[in-house]
Amino acid sequence: MNYNERSNLRKRALKRVDTFLKSVNHEVYDHTDNLNNSPVSIPPGGIPSDCRPSDLNPTCISVSENTNSSHDCSSTGETNDESDLRSSISDWALRFGVSLIALSALLAILRVHLPFLPKDGRSLLKTKIEYNVEMIAGGSFHYFGIVNAFRNTLRSVCYHFTDGHTFNMQLNFDGIPLFKSSSVQLWPILGMFKGLSKKPVVVGLFCGTTKPKSLSDYLSHLVCELQSLRRGFVFGGKTFFVKVTSIMCDAPARAFIKGIKSHTGYYGCDKCQQKGSYVKHRMTFPENDASCRTDEAFRLGLDEEHHLTHCPLLETDIDMVTGFPHDYMHLVCLGVVRRLTDLWCGAVGPLRTRLSSIQVLGISERLVALKEFIPAEFARKPRALSERLRWKATEFRQLLLYTGPVVLKGVLPRQVYDNFMLLSVAIYILANSNYCIEMNDLAHSFLVSFVEHYGLLYGKEMVVYNIHGLVHLASDVKVHGPLDSISGFPYENYLGELKRLVRKPHNPLAQIIRRLSEHEERNCYSTDEISLMCPHKNGPVPQTLTEAVHQFRQLTVDGVMLRISSKDDCIAIGGKVISVKNIIAYGGKEYVMFQEYREKEALYTYPLDSRNMGVFIVSNLSTVMHFTELTKPWQKCVRLPLGDKFAVFPLTHTS
Numbered sequence: 001m002n003y004n005e006r007s008n009l010r011k012r013a014l015k016r017v018d019t020f021l022k023s024v025n026h027e028v029y030d031h032t033d034n035l036n037n038s039p040v041s042i043p044p045g046g047i048p049s050d051c052r053p054s055d056l057n058p059t060c061i062s063v064s065e066n067t068n069s070s071h072d073c074s075s076t077g078e079t080n081d082e083s084d085l086r087s088s089i090s091d092w093a094l095r096f097g098v099s100l101i102a103l104s105a106l107l108a109i110l111r112v113h114l115p116f117l118p119k120d121g122r123s124l125l126k127t128k129i130e131y132n133v134e135m136i137a138g139g140s141f142h143y144f145g146i147v148n149a150f151r152n153t154l155r156s157v158c159y160h161f162t163d164g165h166t167f168n169m170q171l172n173f174d175g176i177p178l179f180k181s182s183s184v185q186l187w188p189i190l191g192m193f194k195g196l197s198k199k200p201v202v203v204g205l206f207c208g209t210t211k212p213k214s215l216s217d218y219l220s221h222l223v224c225e226l227q228s229l230r231r232g233f234v235f236g237g238k239t240f241f242v243k244v245t246s247i248m249c250d251a252p253a254r255a256f257i258k259g260i261k262s263h264t265g266y267y268g269c270d271k272c273q274q275k276g277s278y279v280k281h282r283m284t285f286p287e288n289d290a291s292c293r294t295d296e297a298f299r300l301g302l303d304e305e306h307h308l309t310h311c312p313l314l315e316t317d318i319d320m321v322t323g324f325p326h327d328y329m330h331l332v333c334l335g336v337v338r339r340l341t342d343l344w345c346g347a348v349g350p351l352r353t354r355l356s357s358i359q360v361l362g363i364s365e366r367l368v369a370l371k372e373f374i375p376a377e378f379a380r381k382p383r384a385l386s387e388r389l390r391w392k393a394t395e396f397r398q399l400l401l402y403t404g405p406v407v408l409k410g411v412l413p414r415q416v417y418d419n420f421m422l423l424s425v426a427i428y429i430l431a432n433s434n435y436c437i438e439m440n441d442l443a444h445s446f447l448v449s450f451v452e453h454y455g456l457l458y459g460k461e462m463v464v465y466n467i468h469g470l471v472h473l474a475s476d477v478k479v480h481g482p483l484d485s486i487s488g489f490p491y492e493n494y495l496g497e498l499k500r501l502v503r504k505p506h507n508p509l510a511q512i513i514r515r516l517s518e519h520e521e522r523n524c525y526s527t528d529e530i531s532l533m534c535p536h537k538n539g540p541v542p543q544t545l546t547e548a549v550h551q552f553r554q555l556t557v558d559g560v561m562l563r564i565s566s567k568d569d570c571i572a573i574g575g576k577v578i579s580v581k582n583i584i585a586y587g588g589k590e591y592v593m594f595q596e597y598r599e600k601e602a603l604y605t606y607p608l609d610s611r612n613m614g615v616f617i618v619s620n621l622s623t624v625m626h627f628t629e630l631t632k633p634w635q636k637c638v639r640l641p642l643g644d645k646f647a648v649f650p651l652t653h654t655s
Helices: 003-023 080-095 100-110 123-124 151-162 215-230 251-256 297-300 329-347 357-370 387-389 391-405 413-433 440-458 465-481 489-500 508-518
Strands: 134-136 137-143 165-173 185-193 201-208 233-235 238-248 277-281 283-284 532-537 552-559 560-563 570-573 574-584 588-603 616-621 626-629 634-642 643-650
Touching: 080 100, 080 123, 100 123, 100 387, 134 616, 137 215, 137 508, 151 238, 165 643, 201 215, 201 508, 215 238, 215 251, 297 413, 329 387, 329 391, 329 413, 329 465, 357 387, 357 391, 387 440, 391 489, 413 440, 440 465, 465 588, 560 634, 570 643, 574 616
Parallel strands: 165 238
Antiparallel strands: 134 137, 137 201, 165 185, 185 201, 233 238, 277 283, 532 552, 552 560, 552 574, 570 574, 570 634, 574 588, 588 616, 588 626, 616 643, 634 643
């Protein structure tokens, strides 16, 4: 939320307070000074009206749509303004993590003038106080349920889908420590409806001092509900179905959930049947063409060396091999790319691939110099290689896909740079929804070449599980779509949010359950709405438009921001790379005034010509202003300086 939005919301909330104060004949004070640093956020529009369920289908699960958090003004006698003020205060408290003690104290002050407000913060936030916690698998466990967890999403979208529609769901299992000074950890079961939401929901939550000691107990509720959902469930008078299409885990969690050998075992690869080779204290997987495992063979348990224990998910229709794709975030970003930077800058690997301190400093200076050119879609700006041990997965992804081909060129030895480019181009193809299927086989060949060449450069003992996993990545993309659809990024972000819900060490599971109940109404599904912001009157306007036009500095479409600024104004549209100088709304359509880069050349030619993927070196910006309707397909571009020219990469990641 930008400054203008916060300011407008604050003014609206303060206006409501003043209105109520006048209505009870109290003196109205100037609240602006006191509340200027406490912006109030008002939920936009609310949730669409509930869909009423029809007669229950005896063969399906029937889901009630009424929730405890719903607030009916007519039943309580509240006016719309009173309800809006309650919602505003509630949303403010949730957004800024205000404690219940502080919120209750604030309500006690406000009730002097606004007696309709509740006394207790729990009443305002509708905190859930009744819930079932089981002691299983060496810890405490609460199961929210799949349908119950997605209730708000279903209420919002059920009228968009026909009877009998199947929702494709992705699950995630992972562990996260809660405190630095204790071994208490969470093992949540997260889920996400593909195509409807970019934010996961909690299906189940385990808390203990270790990971769950019994896999069957941990998964029993989930397996039971998945078996029931085979018959469908009724919501909004329609019958819907849920199918688990993929399960995202890092390597240790995947081995635990599937009940198989760890990635450090001889038969640890869950995609192919090769036996690993133990070289210099490392388990390596040197074969790139070993026979693949199949879902049928896994269910039959044909490879006894691979299985450790029975997996309860075998009792569902989940594919146990193809349904567990490699997690792009852990495998590539935190695995391969991090290992490459360690080999270049650290004290591991052969001397011929290591960089001198002067070379490392040169790369770092190039990275830091790009800060002002990184678009708004990147949560983090480039940092020096000396801080690489603190880099997050998004920073390694940024180096691999965008900044690396520019800052590493001419510094890395030629063979090392070419090896890096094999990985960079292959991942760029697989991450791009336009190329991931069409050029899938080409990307696979690049990844196989990368793994083979990697072994020759850095040593055969370096071809460990993460490096070997690259040869299976293209086949996962064929089944599940581009890499962002099989990425741990949204789940990793949400795990951080769950951790922040814990305010004290005592009974963390109960705290999270209560905080999640307060946030229920804030969950919503994603849309492709167009948002125009920052109106102005100073930009260039085409003379052909005779009527008044509306000008804006910012346009946001599905989370992608186009803005009139040097780092966010570059897009590719109609085969052209352009710099947008003004955004215009006219006749219900969006237009842009732009200047075109008249010269385009390839940024690299190995392992293929970069122009085939829309990656260019551009120069010679036209002085002539052009005008066009902003229709799809258009792509936001990352534009990085390269001498007196620019390297341009179409933005390929979506999360």
